Amino acid sequence: MLRYLARKLFIYLLTFIVAVTIDWAIPRFMPGNPVDALVSRIALMPDANAALTSYFMAAFNLDQPLWQQYLNFWSALFHGDLGRSIMLFPTPVTTLIGRALPYTLGLLLPSILLSWYVGNVVGALAARRKLLDNSVLPLGYLLTATPYMWLGILLAWVLGSTLGWFPLAFGYDQSLKVEWSWQFLGSLLYHWVLPFASLFMVALGGWAIGMRNMIIYELESDYANYLMALGAPQRLVRKYAFRNAMLPQITGLALQLGAVVGGALVTEIVFSYPGLGWLVLSGIQNQDYFVIQGVFLFIIVGVLLANLIVDIVYVIVDPRTRVGLQGDAA
Amino acid sequence: MTSTTGSAPTSPAAKAGRNEVLYFALRNTKLLIGAVVFTIFLLGAIFGPMLATHEPMTFDAPPGMPPSADYWFGTTLFGQDVFSQFVNGLRSSFIVGTLAGFTAAIIGMFIGFFAGYRGGFVDEVLNMLTNVVLVIPTFAVLLVVAAYLSVRGLGTEAAFIGLTSWPWAARAIRAQTFSLTSRDFVGMARLNGESTLRIIFGEIAPNMSSYLVMTFILLFGGAILTAATLDFIGLGPTDSISLGLMMNYSVMNAALQLGMWWWFVPPGLAITAIVGSLYVMNVGLDEVFNPKLRAL
Numbered sequence: 001m002l003r004y005l006a007r008k009l010f011i012y013l014l015t016f017i018v019a020v021t022i023d024w025a026i027p028r029f030m031p032g033n034p035v036d037a038l039v040s041r042i043a044l045m046p047d048a049n050a051a052l053t054s055y056f057m058a059a060f061n062l063d064q065p066l067w068q069q070y071l072n073f074w075s076a077l078f079h080g081d082l083g084r085s086i087m088l089f090p091t092p093v094t095t096l097i098g099r100a101l102p103y104t105l106g107l108l109l110p111s112i113l114l115s116w117y118v119g120n121v122v123g124a125l126a127a128r129r130k131l132l133d134n135s136v137l138p139l140g141y142l143l144t145a146t147p148y149m150w151l152g153i154l155l156a157w158v159l160g161s162t163l164g165w166f167p168l169a170f171g172y173d174q175s176l177k178v179e180w181s182w183q184f185l186g187s188l189l190y191h192w193v194l195p196f197a198s199l200f201m202v203a204l205g206g207w208a209i210g211m212r213n214m215i216i217y218e219l220e221s222d223y224a225n226y227l228m229a230l231g232a233p234q235r236l237v238r239k240y241a242f243r244n245a246m247l248p249q250i251t252g253l254a255l256q257l258g259a260v261v262g263g264a265l266v267t268e269i270v271f272s273y274p275g276l277g278w279l280v281l282s283g284i285q286n287q288d289y290f291v292i293q294g295v296f297l298f299i300i301v302g303v304l305l306a307n308l309i310v311d312i313v314y315v316i317v318d319p320r321t322r323v324g325l326q327g328d329a330a
Numbered sequence: 331m332t333s334t335t336g337s338a339p340t341s342p343a344a345k346a347g348r349n350e351v352l353y354f355a356l357r358n359t360k361l362l363i364g365a366v367v368f369t370i371f372l373l374g375a376i377f378g379p380m381l382a383t384h385e386p387m388t389f390d391a392p393p394g395m396p397p398s399a400d401y402w403f404g405t406t407l408f409g410q411d412v413f414s415q416f417v418n419g420l421r422s423s424f425i426v427g428t429l430a431g432f433t434a435a436i437i438g439m440f441i442g443f444f445a446g447y448r449g450g451f452v453d454e455v456l457n458m459l460t461n462v463v464l465v466i467p468t469f470a471v472l473l474v475v476a477a478y479l480s481v482r483g484l485g486t487e488a489a490f491i492g493l494t495s496w497p498w499a500a501r502a503i504r505a506q507t508f509s510l511t512s513r514d515f516v517g518m519a520r521l522n523g524e525s526t527l528r529i530i531f532g533e534i535a536p537n538m539s540s541y542l543v544m545t546f547i548l549l550f551g552g553a554i555l556t557a558a559t560l561d562f563i564g565l566g567p568t569d570s571i572s573l574g575l576m577m578n579y580s581v582m583n584a585a586l587q588l589g590m591w592w593w594f595v596p597p598g599l600a601i602t603a604i605v606g607s608l609y610v611m612n613v614g615l616d617e618v619f620n621p622k623l624r625a626l
Contacts, residue, residue, distance in 0.1 A: 011458070011461045011462060011465065012465065014458070014462055015461075015462045015465045015466055018462055018466070019466055019471075022471060022474070023474065026474055026475060026478055027478060138610075141606055141609045141610055141613075142602065142606050144606075144609065145551070145555075145601075145602050145603075145604075145605035145606035145608075145609055146598070146601075146602045146606075147555055147558045147559060147562075147574075147577075147598055147601050147602070148559065149558075149559070149562050149574075149577060149581075149598075150577060150594075150597075150598025150599075150601065150602065151598075153577060153580075153581060153586065153594050153598065154595075154598070156586050157586050157589070157591065157594070160586070161586050161587055161589060162589065168586060168587065255464065255498070257467065258466070258467030258468060258469055258470070259469065261467055261469065261470070262467070262469030262470075262556075262559055263559075265469075265563070266559055266562050266563060269562070269563065269581070270581055280473065280563070281563060281564070283477075284477050284563065284564055284565065285564070289477065289478070292473065292474055292477045293474060295470075295473075296470045296471075296473060296474045299467050299470040300466065300467060300470060303465070303466075303467045304465065307465055
């Protein structure tokens with residue numbers, strides 16, 4: 001068990017180092033120079049540009065040797081310093097992310113967990129039941145093929161704009177003060193429904209299909225046949241099949257995280273929801289590179305942590321990993 | 331595999347391998363429906379831009395018009411022809427999907443074949459690489475890379491998507507290669523002294539060709555979805571229109587509030603239909619290639 005977790009931890013550590021290196025390298029090796037972009041945005045007299053450029057080069061330590069810059073980058077990272085936002089100068093990027101993070105997590109966690117749970121149950125019910133299967137399968141494929149933002153757009157258009165049941169945009173009623181009052185919390189929840197629903201629905205299809213296929217596979221395996229030959233009730237056989245089919249779905253949860261995070265970002269953009277996606281969008285529109293890079297690092301760390309949690313759950317659920325037999329290949 | 335009905339005079343299932351696949355392919359509803367939907371959109375992407383009577387990005391139409399005889403899909407808030415944008419965006423989607431799908435398939439095949447066939451140290455290193463790319467939320471990487479490129483084309487977008495979407499394919503191909511490598515015919519080829527490349531592409535790859543086709547289909551569909559998402563954030567090609575960008579413009583310019591459904595419904599519907607048809611085709615192909623799943 002320790003060997004299994006140690007192996008995973010090693011990969012996550014390696015991934016983290018690679019990700020931070022990418023984050024460090026991209027601005028430095030990409031064509032075009034962010035400092036030039038910054039200077040041209042300030043647009044002073046032509047001869048002031050040279051002075052300003054050298055000032056920024058020194059301010060961001062870009063005049064030091066590359067290896068020194070690399071070490072500085074790591075050291076700043078461990079001090080929790082992700083730079084300062086350009087569009088909202090001088091707010092630190094960490095502050096902006098800290099402000100946006102609760103909204104994104106509030107969307108992501110419930111939609112990931114609920115869609116996973118509901119999808120598994122629906123998929124398991126659909127397997128080997130002709131009538132249900134014929135409706136669940138096409139619908140599931142349709143939902144997984146839907147771009148996240150489009151389902152969001154459709155929901156916003158039908159339920160928000162046309163029927164007027166839900167607000168179209170923002171995380172809460174803009175006329176309210178941000179405070180711990182019932183009114184504010186209610187508004188928060190009211191604005192949360194549509195973005196949550198669209199994330200939930202798109203993710204649901206994939207889980208249902210995955211579970212359905214796994215259950216069918218498990219019901220054809222030897223242990224299921226044996227149990228049925230012994231005259232075990234359907235319920236019992238299905239219960240065992242469900243438990244076995246669960247394992248690949250847990251691994252799948254870890255693999256899907258990145259895609260769901262991407263989906264949450266664009267869903268937030270559709271609903272002008274003040275989470276990380278909205279922050280990234282304004283970062284892109286304002287060429288605020290520190291914000292983009294900071295959000296990037298946050299997503300990486302979040303996904304790696306989530307992966308680790310999934311692994312620990314996997315160890316708890318699958319006894320084979322505990323006794324050192326080969327469970328899921330690392 | 332013998333004919334199941336016997337009534338058809340041509341019952342050719344037993345004739346030859348290729349005919350058998352064709353025989354079942356033509357009788358598989360999922361495959362047929364998927365193929366028809368896919369072909370309709372493919373034709374739209376190829377011939378649509380020729381039919382379009384207006385330029386996609388010029389502002390020469392009356393603004394905010396619902397669909398009419400002159401403007402088949404209506405016009406945008408700024409007086410652009412939605413039909414023209416749509417068919418041109420459709421074309422970009424297919425180009426990005428093909429290029430990115432091929433890139434990812436080639437990388438995935440290369441890594442999967444060598445890791446699975448060679449095993450040992452090569453496998454360890456390649457597996458490590460695969461796992462790292464698999465765990466990284468690639469969408470976030472694409473975000474940062476694209477944000478720093480001030481000029482982006484369809485090719486760059488496809489290349490980046492291809493370079494980040496191969497890991498699951500590599501893993502799947504590796505597992506298949508692994509099981510094929512222990513078979514007798516591969517052992518025979520080895521005894522004959524054939525080179526590694528020859529064994530991989532002459533013995534192993536043909537025996538999993540159906541699997542490779544299905545892998546490519548999924549990579550193609552995934553690339554179209556990823557591209558649409560990137561385009562929607564405004565990180566797509568800077569020199570052309572795309573389906574994702576259409577949705578971005580419509581949302582940013584209050585098409586939802588104004589109820590201009592003709593602006594945002596077609597692009598999303600097209601992506602859903604294309605990717606959905608690919609998924610359904612894949613299930614159909616699985617049934618055609620895998621005798622166990624054939625339900626006739």
